Structure formats: structure tokens, C-alpha cells
Amino acid sequence: MTYDIAAPEPAGMVASLSSLGYSLPAAVADLVDNSISAKASNIDVEFTWAGRDSWIAVVDDGEGMTASQLVTAMTVAARGPATPRSATDLGRFGVGLKSASFSQARQLTVATATSGEWHVRTWDLDIIEKFGEWRLLHGADEATAELLDRIRGTAAHGTVVLWRRLNGYRVDSVTEDDERTQKQFYAEAARAESHLGMVFARFLTGSRRRTIRVSGTPVEAWDPFLSRHPSVQPLPVEELPLGASSVRVEAFVLPSAQRLSQAEYEKAAGPRGWLDQQGFYVYRRDRLILAGDWLGQRGVRREEKYNLARISVDIPADTDAEWGVDVRKSSVVPPVGLRPHLRRIALQARRRAADVLRYRGQIAARTHGDPLLYAWNVRRTDDQVTCRINRGHPLVKAALRPSGASPDDIRALVRLLEETVPVTALRVMHETDTSDDPEPFGGRGPADAGAMEVAQRIYEALVSDGRSPAAARERLRSMPPFDQIHGFWSG
Known part of the structure; x- marks a missing residue:
């Protein structure tokens, strides 16, 4: 056998890793993965504004690493997907630390200790590009070393991952008193906090509870399924076989807005809002991989009337390849054999979710003794949506009196009609694939x-x-x- 060694050029590899499409919250989550894998109980994400010298660090009190383990951790793809991993390891490709960091900063420094002796290594992308070699620097420059000393304090074990020379902030126009850019910087911190609460919700509660803080503020777990709310409708759990393992699927139909307080309703919407949070939630070792997606199923789209449908899917870590988990741990492709089952469960949950909205009282008349009277009646008959003012409503009756209505009655009725336009009802009744818009006076x-x-x-x-x-x-x-x-x- 004859062959050539075709090693990737370092600067080109760095550029590729930097362009994987990480958002800042997703990149921070990749670092938190490593802290959880290291059995950390406390994880602090620090955002510090200093103009062009602003920095972000992830600090944990985990087991730490020896010098040789640190070099392995800093080596790109030193451990591939086939490498055996512990039951708590959330990694897969061995590039998360590097790809996430290179996507956000030009300098990555890691300090770690197992029992008092700290080891420090630095990737400086300017050095890699200048020399064309993977020069992993020992220690850190003076300014970075001072920062590390301040961050780790007197800790005897744990790890600090420090990003300096942040992308997007290393321009002459960014100064420390630039309030607009400073506000943007801390808005990213808030988004990271919400993202971590969603991705690591299962680690923020229960017996294995970890504490995660962003700039000193504890991250609050976000439960997309409102699993403790008495009005949630859980569908039966299904265990779908996949090779020697099984995939656990549980669908939930959330309560309508009428059964939630304003605060509950706003929180249940999630970081991306009701429409974008409906669908499947895929977990791997309790870490959320995909949040709110219908997994590309044909004809299954995001629509307002399915906002209350959310489905939990737990996949075994050893089936990563079958699920097509990507480097960023942000997308999956279901195995072919499971797709019909997932589609069946999705359609069932969507039907139940639409029913909750359709019959929640604002849309269909209900009878509990006296009729509940609404200003508008929305109906769907013969594939046509109709919207009519309820002539049985007291204000409408007053306006239609043969003796004539008082100006006060008319004003009150007009205001009532303005305030109760049945937008939600029309959204739920409308079928996107049909021409069923109401037609005035019959068309x-x-x-x-x-x-x-x-x-x-x-x-x-x-x-x-x-x-x-x-x-x-x-x-x-x-x-x-x-x-x-x-x-x-x-x-």
C-alpha cells in the first residue's frame, strides 16, 4: 500500500471549526457539558465587560485534569465518537471545547487542577496562523495569568475555561464606555442564562442537582412540559425499540392560557416563544439536544393551533450515530425505523392540542346552566369558517331594540367588539391547506x-x-x- 500523509493545514482547520454556526449560548452550553462530565457541583459562567478586553469564563469545582489530560482535552478530535466514555460524559466528537471556543474568541486558555497543582494551556489563533503549526502554549500571558488567579481564588481543584479577544468586540470603535455595545454584551449573557435553564433543566433539579450561575445569578430550570401542573394532559409513555436499546417517548398537551396565571403563561412560552417551542424535545443523557422541532416530518409544520403539543424523547447515548447527532449537539435525524412511530405520536398530540384550543370556551359555546355568551361566534361548517356577532349578547340585544339604542349602549358595544376580535379562534379554525377564509355576504x-x-x-x-x-x-x-x-x- 502506498499513501500520502494529508494532514489538515492548521489555519484552515481553525477557520472550519470557527464556522460551525455556534450561537454564543450554545457555545457556552458546550463548555458546561464538560463541567458536568467532570462531576462539578457548582458551575459559574462569568461575563465581564471591559470594552475590547471583555472576557467570558466558565468556572467549575469538578475533578479537574492532570497535565496530560489537559493536553488531550485541548487537542482537536483527540477522542472520537468510538472512544469509550463514562456514563456522565456528555461529549461525543472530542471537538466541543475547541470548536465552541474558536467560534467565539481568538484566545482560549484552560487552567485546571486535581489536588492543588494548577496546569495552564493556551490556544492563540494568531500564533497558529502565524506559524502554521498547532502550537499549544504552556501557561498564559501576564494579563491572562492575572485574570486566572483572580477567578480561581484559593480553589484546590476544578477547571477554568477563559475566552479573551472575543469575536465582534475587537474593533477600534468598541470602548469601555460604549453603552450600546455593553448592553448587547449583557443581553447575550441573559440569552445564555435562558438557554442553560432549558438545556440543563434536568441537572438543575432532583437528586443529581447542580448549581449553575450566570454572572452570579442562579440559572432557573425551564420545564417545557409543565409536568407538575394539574391541568397538563400527559399521553401514555411509549418505549420504542432501537437495536439493543429503547427510546422513551412521552407526549404532553399543555393547559390553555385560561388555566395558567399570566406569569405561568409567559414562562411556559420558553426562550423562543410558543410557536417555536412546540414539537419534539430530544434528550441524550438528560442533556437537551433539540428543543421544539417536528423533526422534518412531511406535512407536519409549526402552526398556532398546535402550540400546546410538546413531546419528550430520550435517546440512549450509544445510538448517537443512528440519530445523527451533530458536533454542536443541536440537531438530530431520527432513525428510519422510528419515524412512523414518532409521526403517529406527533399527530395524536397535535390533535389533542388543537382540541384544547378549539373548545376552551372562547371558541365554542358551552352550556353550564345558562349559556356563556360571547360577543363573537366563530364556527366551521362545510369547510367554511364563519364569524358572526352573537345577537344573543345583552349589549347586542340593547343595540337592536325596536325603540332604539342609547348612545352609551352603542359606544359600549363598539368597544366590546374592538376588544374581543376573535383572532385566536380564527387561527385555530383556519386550515392552512384550504381556502376557508370567511366570505362577506356569501362571496x-x-x-x-x-x-x-x-x-x-x-x-x-x-x-x-x-x-x-x-x-x-x-x-x-x-x-x-x-x-x-x-x-x-x-x-
Whole structure:
């Protein structure tokens, strides 16, 4: 066998790793993975603003590393997917620390200790590009060393990962008193806090509880399934076989807004909002990999009426390859054999979620003794959505009295109609694949008696307001919905 050694050029490899598409919150989460794998009980993420010299650090009280372990950890892909890992190890490809860090900073320094003796190594991308070699520097420059001393304090074990020369902040226009950029910097910290609460929720509660803080603020776990709320509807748990393992799937239908307090409703929306948080939540070793996605299933899209459907999926770590878990641990592709089952579970959860919205009281009339009267009635019949003012409502009855309505009644009714436009009902009733929009007065055909009566009243109002009969007719012809009715008022 003849061959060539075709080693990747360091600067090109660094550029590739830097361009994997990490957001800052996702990059920080990759570092927290390592802290959890190291059995840390306390993990601190520090964001410190200093203009062009701003920095971010992840500090833990885990087991730490020896000098040789540190070099291995700093080596790109030193441990591949096939490398045996402990049950607490959240890594897979051996590039998370480096790829996440290179995507956010030009300088990565790691300090670690197992029993009092600290070891320090630094990747400086300027050095790699200048010499074209993977020169892993011993120690750190003076400014970085001072920072490390301040951050680790008197700790005898643990790890500090420090990012300096942050991407996006190393420009001449960024100064320490740049309030706009400073606000942006700390907004990223807030987003990181929300992201960590979602990704590591299972590690922030229960018997294996860890404490994660962002700039001193404890991260609060976010439960996408509201699993402790009494109005949540859990569907039966299913164990789907996959090789020698099984995949645990549990669907939840969340309560409607009427059964949640305002604070509960806002929190349940999640970091990305109700629409983007519906769907599957895929966990690997209790770490959230994918949050709110329908896994690319044909015809299964995000729609408002399915906002309450969320499905937990726990995949065994040894099936990473079958699920196509990517380097960033942010996307998966389900195994072919499981897709029909996941689709079945998804459709069932979506139907139940739509039912909760459809029949929650604002949309369909319910009877509990006396009828509950709403200002609007929204119905779907014969593949057509209709929206009508409820003529049984007390204010509507008052406005339609033969003796005439008082101005106060009319004003109150107009205000009520403005405040209760049935947007949610129309969203839920509407089917995206059909042309079922309500059509005024039956559509574009000839005007019926109802249309003529309404038009006559508008015409008389225009004339009494000072328009000539011809001008009133012309205005009426261009006024929706009469502009869409064939031959209307052409005489």
C-alpha cells in the first residue's frame, strides 16, 4: 500500500471549526457539558465587560485534569465518537471545547487542577496562523495569568475555561464606555442564562442537582412540559425499540392560557416563544439536544393551533450515530425505523392540542346552566369558517331594540367588539391547506337582501353626512366588502 500523509493545514482547520454556526449560548452550553462530565457541583459562567478586553469564563469545582489530560482535552478530535466514555460524559466528537471556543474568541486558555497543582494551556489563533503549526502554549500571558488567579481564588481543584479577544468586540470603535455595545454584551449573557435553564433543566433539579450561575445569578430550570401542573394532559409513555436499546417517548398537551396565571403563561412560552417551542424535545443523557422541532416530518409544520403539543424523547447515548447527532449537539435525524412511530405520536398530540384550543370556551359555546355568551361566534361548517356577532349578547340585544339604542349602549358595544376580535379562534379554525377564509355576504356572487339592506344604511349615512347621492354611491362601490360583489349598486 502506498499513501500520502494529508494532514489538515492548521489555519484552515481553525477557520472550519470557527464556522460551525455556534450561537454564543450554545457555545457556552458546550463548555458546561464538560463541567458536568467532570462531576462539578457548582458551575459559574462569568461575563465581564471591559470594552475590547471583555472576557467570558466558565468556572467549575469538578475533578479537574492532570497535565496530560489537559493536553488531550485541548487537542482537536483527540477522542472520537468510538472512544469509550463514562456514563456522565456528555461529549461525543472530542471537538466541543475547541470548536465552541474558536467560534467565539481568538484566545482560549484552560487552567485546571486535581489536588492543588494548577496546569495552564493556551490556544492563540494568531500564533497558529502565524506559524502554521498547532502550537499549544504552556501557561498564559501576564494579563491572562492575572485574570486566572483572580477567578480561581484559593480553589484546590476544578477547571477554568477563559475566552479573551472575543469575536465582534475587537474593533477600534468598541470602548469601555460604549453603552450600546455593553448592553448587547449583557443581553447575550441573559440569552445564555435562558438557554442553560432549558438545556440543563434536568441537572438543575432532583437528586443529581447542580448549581449553575450566570454572572452570579442562579440559572432557573425551564420545564417545557409543565409536568407538575394539574391541568397538563400527559399521553401514555411509549418505549420504542432501537437495536439493543429503547427510546422513551412521552407526549404532553399543555393547559390553555385560561388555566395558567399570566406569569405561568409567559414562562411556559420558553426562550423562543410558543410557536417555536412546540414539537419534539430530544434528550441524550438528560442533556437537551433539540428543543421544539417536528423533526422534518412531511406535512407536519409549526402552526398556532398546535402550540400546546410538546413531546419528550430520550435517546440512549450509544445510538448517537443512528440519530445523527451533530458536533454542536443541536440537531438530530431520527432513525428510519422510528419515524412512523414518532409521526403517529406527533399527530395524536397535535390533535389533542388543537382540541384544547378549539373548545376552551372562547371558541365554542358551552352550556353550564345558562349559556356563556360571547360577543363573537366563530364556527366551521362545510369547510367554511364563519364569524358572526352573537345577537344573543345583552349589549347586542340593547343595540337592536325596536325603540332604539342609547348612545352609551352603542359606544359600549363598539368597544366590546374592538376588544374581543376573535383572532385566536380564527387561527385555530383556519386550515392552512384550504381556502376557508370567511366570505362577506356569501362571496362574490350577486348581492343578497342582507347585503342590500346594509348598503342602503351606509348609503343613507353618507348622504346625511353631506355627500351627494352620486358621490355616496361611488364611495360605496369602492368600500369593502361591496367592491367584491358582482354588479353591486351599478345603477
